[in-house]
Amino acid sequence: MAKPIPTWPCPDLDVRAEMDKIDQQLRAVQKQCGHPVQFCGGQLVRTADDMPGFLAGVREVDGILAFNLTSTCGPMFTPIVSLGIPTVLFSQPYSGHDWSTVSGMQKQGKKVEVISSSDVNDLLPVLRIFAALRRTRQTHILCLRAGQEKKSLENDLEARFGLRISLMDYSELNALYAQADAKAAAEMADAFIAGAMRMIEPGRKDVIDSMKLYSAVQALLTKYGSEVITIDCLGGFKRNDLPAYPCVAWTMLNNSGRIGVCEADLTSTVTQVLLQYLIGKPGFVSDPVIDTSTNTVIHAHCVSATKMDGPEASAEPYTIRSHMEDNRGVAVQVKMRVGQEITLAKLADAGTMLISTGKIIDNPEGPRGCRTKVTTQVADADKLLHDYRGGLHRLIFYGNWVSEVKKMGRLAGFEVVEEI
Structure with a gap:
């Protein structure tokens, strides 16, 4: 001009x-x-x-x-x-x-x-x-849960970001699980076990079952031309709709550059889509535990990628565990990099992204909370506590991406709110 x-x-x-x-x-x-x-x-x-x-x-x-x-x-x-x-x-x-x-x-x-x-x-x-926004518009998310009727949230996410969300039950996934190659699953299980620091609660058969589910998930994604999936895993496993927890499948997907997210949480799923397509690194979906006495937030979940720096990066050390809440199935306890600056993000709704930063200072052990636990030092834990909104989950990404996410918000038309 x-x-x-x-x-x-x-x-x-x-x-x-x-x-x-x-x-x-x-x-x-x-x-x-x-x-x-x-x-x-x-x-x-x-x-x-x-x-x-x-x-x-x-x-x-x-x-x-x-x-x-x-x-x-x-x-x-x-x-x-x-x-x-x-x-x-x-x-x-x-x-x-x-x-x-x-x-x-x-x-x-x-x-x-x-x-x-x-x-x-x-x-x-x-x-x-x-x-990243172009790739988001081309994204097809598979969401497996008990109810297939779309709610206003799904419609809002599709309208805002131009992506497509397909709701489905567990029947196709279970059929693909039954057809999974047991020998290939055993080979993947043995490699996964060999790469771990140790395996505590599960046995080899449990890991093989998890790899069979991973194979079924891959086949389902291929069938629908998708790279992104989220499942009501807790409810599905409790109702016997799932033959195994998908925790290991999500680890494998997120390590490969695809996306698997817990609990049919679509706002967390779209958050990971936006940031992973932008920065090339997966997110860690967590249940935050706030401790104002130490100005820290512990992020806990039984699912995490091991390649938090992206598919071409080295894996963080991990231990093979059971799912904490019922001591069944297979989950992963990942030791994330102490000293690493992180971005914490979550879409509160289709028009608002919540964001903050912190630094990893510990990977606490102990029987309470999910298997992977990461302690982060934050600027103001009390403010986070009293202004908290947008549902429980938050996502951790390695690196400080606040500036980039603010730019993305201005270009995509969503508000970015700094929580801390």
């Missing part, structure tokens, strides 16, 4: 040379992105009269990058934002002043972000966000 006769930043600005420089920079950024991002367009608009033709050609894209090369670009920028397509204004120092209008647009609910920087590499996070 540039007005016909530049004044600011200087009257002799070579607009075409500026465009060529940006094109060259974008080609370099594209190679560094790590996500399949393609650029198209590259048009120059100079007046409001240029806008109808330009706007007609951008409706099939995932996002818009706008560069204001001069002052007085508002007549071009405002119609672009009004399309409703996630838009990022990259405002280099000594370009235009349109960055000053973005905050007001955001308060109006517009899907717009601004980057004011001399380093074009600062575009990398938003390019990854565009890619």
Whole structure:
């Protein structure tokens, strides 16, 4: 965007040379992105009269990058934002002043972000966000539970993020479990046992049964063209709808870059979809235990990935345990990295993401609480306690991703609330 006769930043600005420089920079950024991002367009608009033709050609894209090369670009920028397509204004120092209008647009609910920087590499996070949101829209979530009638939450999540949720009972999964290759399951079980520090309550047959369920889950995902599944595991196992707990299956899925989430919790599932597609690391769904006397939060659950840094990373040490609440089946006790900064996140509803940070300081042992327990030091445990909302579960992700999630919220149209 540039007005016909530049004044600011200087009257002799070579607009075409500026465009060529940006094109060259974008080609370099594209190679560094790590996500399949393609650029198209590259048009120059100079007046409001240029806008109808330009706007007609951008409706099939995932996002818009706008560069204001001069002052007085508002007549071009405002119609672009009004399309409703996630838009990022990259405002280099000594370009235009349109960055000053973005905050007001955001308060109006517009899907717009601004980057004011001399380093074009600062575009990398938003390019990854565009890619993650596109992949989210292509996502098909399988949710196995007793009731198959969609509730308002499922409809809201589908409408907000463009994904698809299929509700189903356990019959297909159980049929696939019965057909699972016992020899292959035994081989996977032996490898899983060999990789553990030790195995306490379960026996080898229990682990084989868990691997048969993992094979059945993989077959179900393949049948429906999905990579994401969540199951009412506690209720299903109690009702004998499930032949085994899916804890190990979720460990294996999350280690491989796919997604398995506990308890048919769809807000946690979509939270993991959004962040895992953005950062390439799985989440750990937890039941938080708050201790205001030490300003800590213990996160406990019987399911965790061992590759918390992503599929290509080394596995954290783990012990094979039973599911704590009934001492049955197979679960995993993972020792997470002490000293690791973490992001804690959870969609409270389709329009609100709760987020905070902490640091892992311990992996406590003891009979109380789920098998994997992680103690995190936080800034204000009392505030978390008294402002808590959005259901019990939270998800831990290795690293500090607050800035990226805030950008994602502004571009996807959900509010990001810092809990602490």
